[in-house]
Structure formats: structure tokens, C-alpha cells
Amino acid sequence: MEKAMSDFVYYNPVKVLFGRNKISELGALIPDGKKVLITYGGGSVKRFGTLDRVKEALHSHIVGEFGGIEANPTYSTCMEAVERFKEGRYDYLLAVGGGSVIDATKFIAAAIAFDGDPKDIFGQGVGKGLPVESAVPFGSVLTLPATASEMNETSVITFKEEKAKISFSSRHVFPEFSILEPELTYTLPKRQLANGITDAFVHVIEQYLTYPVNGMVQDEFAEGLLRVLIEIGPDVVDEDNHDYALRANYMWTATLALNRLISRGVPGDWSTHGLGHEITVLNNTDHARSLSAILPAVMVVRKLKKWDKLVQYAEKVWGITEGTEEAKIDAAILKTVAFFKSIGMPTNLSDVGVDEADIDTLVRQLKDHGNEAISERGDQTLDVSCEIYQKALDLNF
Amino acid sequence: MEKAMSDFVYYNPVKVLFGRNKISELGALIPDGKKVLITYGGGSVKRFGTLDRVKEALHSHIVGEFGGIEANPTYSTCMEAVERFKEGRYDYLLAVGGGSVIDATKFIAAAIAFDGDPKDIFGQGVGKGLPVESAVPFGSVLTLPATASEMNETSVITFKEEKAKISFSSRHVFPEFSILEPELTYTLPKRQLANGITDAFVHVIEQYLTYPVNGMVQDEFAEGLLRVLIEIGPDVVDEDNHDYALRANYMWTATLALNRLISRGVPGDWSTHGLGHEITVLNNTDHARSLSAILPAVMVVRKLKKWDKLVQYAEKVWGITEGTEEAKIDAAILKTVAFFKSIGMPTNLSDVGVDEADIDTLVRQLKDHGNEAISERGDQTLDVSCEIYQKALDLNF
Structure with a gap:
């Protein structure tokens, strides 16, 4: 054979729970005693009862909510979530949504733990492109199959003023787990x-x-x-x-x-x-x-x-x-x-x-x-x- | 569609390093200060220089050797390695070989940490089939592509007296990393x-x-x-x-x-x-x-x-x-x-x-x-x- 594949590293520690009613296992997936900030988007997770199911499964945990993450999640919205997390002394994040919510949550998790201006996590003219050395642990409940953000270490964030969509990747922002319930797609238009x-x-x-x-x-x-x-x-x-x-x-x-x-x-x-x-x-x-x-x-x-x-x-x-x-x-x-x-x-x-x-x-x-x-x-x-x-x-x- | 896939969990945290000369990265893969017991089989890793390369890469670690693991690794040989590990106060295992060596090392890792008779890790008439709750950390250097033991959590051990080949699985016996160098296959018959x-x-x-x-x-x-x-x-x-x-x-x-x-x-x-x-x-x-x-x-x-x-x-x-x-x-x-x-x-x-x-x-x-x-x-x-x-x-x- 003339050409060969290049050297690579493959590492993907995300635990995927796939099937029916997996949300009910959330309580066992997030360590006892963690105070959980649930992140979500525009309200469909409320309308269709997913958020209620999540909260019911986490009835033994203290939980808070941060909604309103946009379809192309913005830096400023994410930074509001960072503030909410710190003020509320949360210590775990749970993304309930599609790729946008999970991408946003990855950045929120990294920004909370970042030593410096979180904008510097990004390169491409927006920040210094500094490495992410740690992040708050988080899991995800996927509602819209599309981006695979639920099983990778990349996030794309939109910067309104700079008119930019910029990604960052870090092994620290793999979700600890992702719940994939095919039935959650039944409400999608x-x-x-x-x-x-x-x-x-x-x-x-x-x-x-x-x-x-x-x-x-x-x-x-x-x-x-x-x-x-x-x-x-x-x-x-x-x-x-x-x-x-x-x-x-x-x-x-x-x-x-x-x-x-x-x-x-x-x-x-x-x-x-x-x-x-x-x-x-x-x-x-x-x-x-x-x-x-x-x-x-x-x-x-x-x-x-x-x-x-x-x-x-x-x-x-x-x-x-x-x-x-x-x-x-x-x-x-x-x-x-x-x-x-x-x-x-x-x-x-x-x-x-x-x-x-x-x-x-x-x-x-x-x-x-x-x-x-x-x-x-x-x-x-x-x-x-x-x-x-x-x-x-x-x-x- | 008439039938559907069943529910499942997918979790595989093994870090695969694939390509040329990956053995040279061993020193960085095993935490500093760990005392490493290298396990291997019948001597081909010595004859072809692989063991020397491994030891050179681990020159900053203290290492010992346990050779002689059979093609269908036996319980008794593994238990000798368990003794060697404990006597030598090792705290990390490195399997250098094919599926047999890696399977053996999984069991060795589990047996060292097992509270009770390690035979009880197995069922099927040999032991009680008790769950593995922890294991010594280990990595692998693969020399014979065949079993995929380098990227799964299963081990098959042979019991001579009982005339049995019996497997066990545990998330605690995933290798932390596995090195895959295609060139290591060049010496295989x-x-x-x-x-x-x-x-x-x-x-x-x-x-x-x-x-x-x-x-x-x-x-x-x-x-x-x-x-x-x-x-x-x-x-x-x-x-x-x-x-x-x-x-x-x-x-x-x-x-x-x-x-x-x-x-x-x-x-x-x-x-x-x-x-x-x-x-x-x-x-x-x-x-x-x-x-x-x-x-x-x-x-x-x-x-x-x-x-x-x-x-x-x-x-x-x-x-x-x-x-x-x-x-x-x-x-x-x-x-x-x-x-x-x-x-x-x-x-x-x-x-x-x-x-x-x-x-x-x-x-x-x-x-x-x-x-x-x-x-x-x-x-x-x-x-x-x-x-x-x-x-x-x-x-x-």
C-alpha cells in the first residue's frame, strides 16, 4: 500500500447510556452531595416534560437551573451561567439539550475553572488560545442528535461583537456521561x-x-x-x-x-x-x-x-x-x-x-x-x- | 422497523497511542515514582529488543520483570506474578505482549487488589464469580494484534486442574493506555x-x-x-x-x-x-x-x-x-x-x-x-x- 494512516491517539472516556428511560439513572450517575446546575435552552425541555423528569431523577440532589442558552450559544450567555454557578456555589453541571447546550456547558465548565480571562481559551483573533487545564465535571442528556458534542471534547461558541464562531477542545471537557434516549427525539420538529x-x-x-x-x-x-x-x-x-x-x-x-x-x-x-x-x-x-x-x-x-x-x-x-x-x-x-x-x-x-x-x-x-x-x-x-x-x-x- | 436495538452502556476509557515509536512515550504515560512490574511471555520480546526499548523508555522509573506467561495464561502462573508484585512492593503493571499477556495482567491486577481468594473472581464451576471492585493500574504494549484485550475489560484465564478456560470482565481492568506500534508485528511468524x-x-x-x-x-x-x-x-x-x-x-x-x-x-x-x-x-x-x-x-x-x-x-x-x-x-x-x-x-x-x-x-x-x-x-x-x-x-x- 502506498500511503499509510498517520500516528494518532484515541481517547474517549464518555460513558454513554443508551435506550429507554435512562434519565431515571441520573441520580446514580452524579455523585451524592453534588449541587447541580442544570443548563438548557429555549424551553422545549420544560414544555415536553424532560426537565421535570431530570429533576425527579435528581430528587436527592440539590439542583438549580440556567435556561436560555441560544441555538448558537454566545460567550456572554455562557459567562452569565458561570456567574450563576459561582454565586450559587454549585459543583456539577448537567446539560439538557442538543449540541448548543452541551457545547455551552463545556465552555461554562472550563471557564469556571480557568485561571485568567476565559476569552483566552479561544484563539482565532478573539483570545490567546490558552490550554484548558481543568474543568468542572458535567454530564449531558441529549435531546437533539446532530453534533455528537455528547461524546467529544469540542465546543463551538459564538462571539457576537467579534462576529465569530470559534471552537476549543480539551480532554477536560468530555462529558462524564451522556444519556441518549431515542424517544426524546419524538418531540422534534x-x-x-x-x-x-x-x-x-x-x-x-x-x-x-x-x-x-x-x-x-x-x-x-x-x-x-x-x-x-x-x-x-x-x-x-x-x-x-x-x-x-x-x-x-x-x-x-x-x-x-x-x-x-x-x-x-x-x-x-x-x-x-x-x-x-x-x-x-x-x-x-x-x-x-x-x-x-x-x-x-x-x-x-x-x-x-x-x-x-x-x-x-x-x-x-x-x-x-x-x-x-x-x-x-x-x-x-x-x-x-x-x-x-x-x-x-x-x-x-x-x-x-x-x-x-x-x-x-x-x-x-x-x-x-x-x-x-x-x-x-x-x-x-x-x-x-x-x-x-x-x-x-x-x-x- | 420491526425490531430495535436493546438498551446499552458504552464506556471505554482506554487511551490508545497508535503509530511509530510510541514506546518512547511510556515514561510520560506512567506516573512518576511508580514502581513498575513488566509482564511478558516467552522471550520474543527480549529476542527482538522490545523489552529493551520499554526499559529504556522507563529509565526514570524503577522496573522489574515477570516473564514466562503462557499462550493460554494459567491461573497458577498469574498467581506467581501476584506474589512477585507484592513481595517487590510494585505499584504499576505493564503488559508487553499479545492477548495472553494482557489477559493475564488484567487478572494479576485484579487479584492483587482482591479481598478474598482470587479464584472467586471466576464463576463457571471454578469459583464464586464475585465482582471485581478494584485493580492495580496497568498499561499495555501490544505485540500481537488478535484479541483486542488491549482495548477491552475482559480476560480469559486457563485452569489446568479444572480443565477450564474462564473469563471475567470488570471496568476496573481496562488498561489505562495501550501502545499500538504496527512495526512490532514485523517479527511475527x-x-x-x-x-x-x-x-x-x-x-x-x-x-x-x-x-x-x-x-x-x-x-x-x-x-x-x-x-x-x-x-x-x-x-x-x-x-x-x-x-x-x-x-x-x-x-x-x-x-x-x-x-x-x-x-x-x-x-x-x-x-x-x-x-x-x-x-x-x-x-x-x-x-x-x-x-x-x-x-x-x-x-x-x-x-x-x-x-x-x-x-x-x-x-x-x-x-x-x-x-x-x-x-x-x-x-x-x-x-x-x-x-x-x-x-x-x-x-x-x-x-x-x-x-x-x-x-x-x-x-x-x-x-x-x-x-x-x-x-x-x-x-x-x-x-x-x-x-x-x-x-x-x-x-x-
Whole structure:
């Protein structure tokens, strides 16, 4: 074999409790005597009774609440939670929500324990990018399968003033445990289900659609996750279809899409996320909708760079075996677009409210956030990113 | 979807360091001041310089050695190591070897900390099957990819007098870290390489070839692992082929085959292991050779019980799409046998020195070890196991 996977470390100590009524085990998961601050988002966990179930399970613990975490959680909201935690002399955090709430809770946990200005946990023009040396322990109850934040050590926080979405990672912000109840997805509206499927899909793509290094298992696993998402996607977005097995597959697939397993030893791209983040910062487009609006253009513009993996993607994921390599690639791109459309996702920048005049702003934001040389080879310059934005506006499949 | 995966817990805190020269990082992985007892097997780690590299990396630690752990590690040898550890006032264990050394070290770690007779850690007629509440911390340096013991919490120990191979599992015996250097496989002889490929293959089969529960990702991952093993197997067993990428795929695949990921939420069989263990106890047949000698007969005798998954196995793993379901199954069984033969593994009981007169003994041993109702449904009685042994003797592909 010509190329080989690179060296890697795999470490993921998150304890996942998956299945029915796992919230009832919360009392045993959080050490006795801990005072727990429960973090959550916009109130759906109240409306649908999840918060009550959590509090009932923690009836032997002292608990407090911090609600109102946004879909793209902001630094300032998180810092309010830090204050609440310190004032209330809490000593454990419990995130009840989707990726935004869990991401926010990771930062809150790190910020509470941080010696210095918590902004310095972030780099990319916002802070000094200092390492996180410790964090308050926390667990999560997942309500929206999408980001896999429940089983990784990364958090993305939005800085309103700086117009930036910036991530940090630390082994100290793995959740101690995450509760995955597929039935919690039954109350999700179609838009969030479609976002979740798309987010998971693009996560796998970012770790797969690069260049081949003979990471055979990594490729097999990535292709398997993509095939599952493609197969279940259209059924999952039917919000009235409360098939437990279906939702269980959705939930576990989304977690495995970004628990770091498939990325070990192989290159990663993340340019679709990089370009998508700037759209969300610009006009608050849902994270996943920014991704589906950008990915087809990435595939078209970066076709030559991703050639071998695009052929493999066509053959293994979409079962396209006829025609030239280029014909396979083009067919696979069309299939990808059709898949997004089938679950109601945008596939073009105009679908997410971006027009010609915005492109300069998006590119300038990329530059401000230090994204001048991204993608798996670091060769996606601002010019190339500009071309991708332009293509994402022009493409009309 | 008709059936759904069952509830599960996934927890695997092992830190895997994978790649070139990772042994050099040992000094930083084991806390300063720990006195380390290095456990190993028959001397190949000395002959090929691995032990020297380990000791060089631990030059700032005080280390001792315990060699001579057998291929099927015995209780009595492990208890000698327990004595050595206590007498020498060690406080950390480092396993340098394959699955046997790591399995032994897990038991040694548990036995040292066990309050009572360590035999009671085992059930199945040997002891009381008491839970392990703590263990001495340990790490591993893997030299033979096969068992995945480096990334799970299970150990199999042989009891000579009782003629038994018995396992125990405990979250306290996960290695703290495991070092995976693909280059360490370059000194392995063909027989051990073939054993490793086969052991990993049968591990996946035991977690896959049961009945379908719509564990879509679990199935995709299992099928991917099997396809990789089938593709690389013949090249891996060429002991002179020191292709790094090839050996890296072999090593990572064997670990993922039994790090518990693919078994979550789906049924497991383990009857091939159960029946194979008795052969090893009877005549010391290599563990993997006992498996390849039994598995084809399991597929034949249990065809009706495993029908749906056998069809899926034929289609997804072997790409057999023509013919009736039964024709596909039969073709897949033949392919499995041909695969084992291609890497020099036995596929019949007579190949491993078992004859007609031994079958009663094997069945009696199964009974003595409490294996009267095994397999994914617990419906493999001793009569069925006897039929499988008989079939494994008669089959001549």
C-alpha cells in the first residue's frame, strides 16, 4: 500500500447510556452531595416534560437551573451561567439539550475553572488560545442528535461583537456521561430532524472526503455511517414517524459521526464548516443549513483535489459503478444534492439568504478568523473560498 | 422497523497511542515514582529488543520483570506474578505482549487488589464469580494484534486442574493506555499472523452472525471490519511483507473487532468461542485454530437459526447477490472456509487433532463449565453443541 494512516491517539472516556428511560439513572450517575446546575435552552425541555423528569431523577440532589442558552450559544450567555454557578456555589453541571447546550456547558465548565480571562481559551483573533487545564465535571442528556458534542471534547461558541464562531477542545471537557434516549427525539420538529441528519452527514464527509491514506477501517466506518444516514434520513424527518428503531439508529449514528473514531489517522477537511460558520455569523442561518448550502460547491470547486475520494464516495456510498471517474463524481454530487433536497435542506446560498453582495463580507470574516489556509492540505486560500461561495450562489441543480 | 436495538452502556476509557515509536512515550504515560512490574511471555520480546526499548523508555522509573506467561495464561502462573508484585512492593503493571499477556495482567491486577481468594473472581464451576471492585493500574504494549484485550475489560484465564478456560470482565481492568506500534508485528511468524486475523474475524462474527435487530451502524461496522480482514488477510500472513500501511490496518482492525463498540445493543453468540475453548483445554490447540475449526460447522448446523443474518453476511460481506437465500448462505459458508484455508487455518476438527473419541469429552467439559444453554438465544443445548462438534469432524469442504 502506498500511503499509510498517520500516528494518532484515541481517547474517549464518555460513558454513554443508551435506550429507554435512562434519565431515571441520573441520580446514580452524579455523585451524592453534588449541587447541580442544570443548563438548557429555549424551553422545549420544560414544555415536553424532560426537565421535570431530570429533576425527579435528581430528587436527592440539590439542583438549580440556567435556561436560555441560544441555538448558537454566545460567550456572554455562557459567562452569565458561570456567574450563576459561582454565586450559587454549585459543583456539577448537567446539560439538557442538543449540541448548543452541551457545547455551552463545556465552555461554562472550563471557564469556571480557568485561571485568567476565559476569552483566552479561544484563539482565532478573539483570545490567546490558552490550554484548558481543568474543568468542572458535567454530564449531558441529549435531546437533539446532530453534533455528537455528547461524546467529544469540542465546543463551538459564538462571539457576537467579534462576529465569530470559534471552537476549543480539551480532554477536560468530555462529558462524564451522556444519556441518549431515542424517544426524546419524538418531540422534534421536521426542521430540527433534518438539521440533525445533515449535521451528522457533513461531519462524516469532513473526515472522509479528503485524500486516501489507506485507512481502511476509517473509510469503511465513514461509508457505513453515510449509507445509514442516506437510508434513514427521509423517514427520520417525518416528525410523526415515532418508530423507536428508526430514531435509535438516527441517534447512535449521529453520535458516532463525530466521536473522533473515524478521524483517527486520516486527514480532515472542515472547510465546509469553516465557510458555513461565517454564514451563521452573518445572518443566523441554522448551522446545518449553512453546511448543506456550501457542501455541493465544495465538491464542485475542489473536485480535482478530492478526486480519488470522490470516486470512492460515488462507488461505495452511492453504489455508482458505471461510467468514467468524472461521470461517477458528477453523479455522486447530484445524488448528494438530491438527498439534501429530499429532507428539505437548502443546497444553494440564495436558499439561506446570502446574495452576491455578502460574499466579500464572508471572505473578510474568514480572514479575520484566521481561516486563510484551510482544508485537508491547508491549500484552500481565501481566493478558493471566495470561489466556493460564488459557486454556492451560482449552482442550480 | 420491526425490531430495535436493546438498551446499552458504552464506556471505554482506554487511551490508545497508535503509530511509530510510541514506546518512547511510556515514561510520560506512567506516573512518576511508580514502581513498575513488566509482564511478558516467552522471550520474543527480549529476542527482538522490545523489552529493551520499554526499559529504556522507563529509565526514570524503577522496573522489574515477570516473564514466562503462557499462550493460554494459567491461573497458577498469574498467581506467581501476584506474589512477585507484592513481595517487590510494585505499584504499576505493564503488559508487553499479545492477548495472553494482557489477559493475564488484567487478572494479576485484579487479584492483587482482591479481598478474598482470587479464584472467586471466576464463576463457571471454578469459583464464586464475585465482582471485581478494584485493580492495580496497568498499561499495555501490544505485540500481537488478535484479541483486542488491549482495548477491552475482559480476560480469559486457563485452569489446568479444572480443565477450564474462564473469563471475567470488570471496568476496573481496562488498561489505562495501550501502545499500538504496527512495526512490532514485523517479527511475527506466519502462524501467529494467521491466528491474529482469524481471532479478529471470529470476534466480529460472534457479535454479528445472530439475528437482526436493525442495529444499522453496528451491522455496517461489523461488515466493514470483516471486509477489511478478508481483503488484507492473505497479505498479512506473508511474514516477509513489512508494508506499514498493511500492518497498521491489521492492528487497528483487530482492536476495533472487540473493543465492544460493535456489540452495543445487538445480540452476541460466542458459541464458537465456547466450543473452541474446550478444544484448547483438551489438547492445547491455538485459540484461533480452535475457532476456525468450529465456525464452519456452527454456520451449517445453526443455519436456520441464523438464516437472516447469514443471508446478509453473504450479500454484504461476500458480495453474493445471485441465487436463492439458501444458495447465498451456502456460498458464503464456502467462501468463509476458503478464506481460512487461504491463510493456512484449519477448518475441520481433525485438522486440530480431535477425533471421534474426543467428542464426548468435549461435551462433558462444556457441561462442567456451565455451557448448557449458549448462543444468542441461549438455545444451543449440549445436544446441539455435540452435533456441531460432530459436524466439524465430518465436514470436508
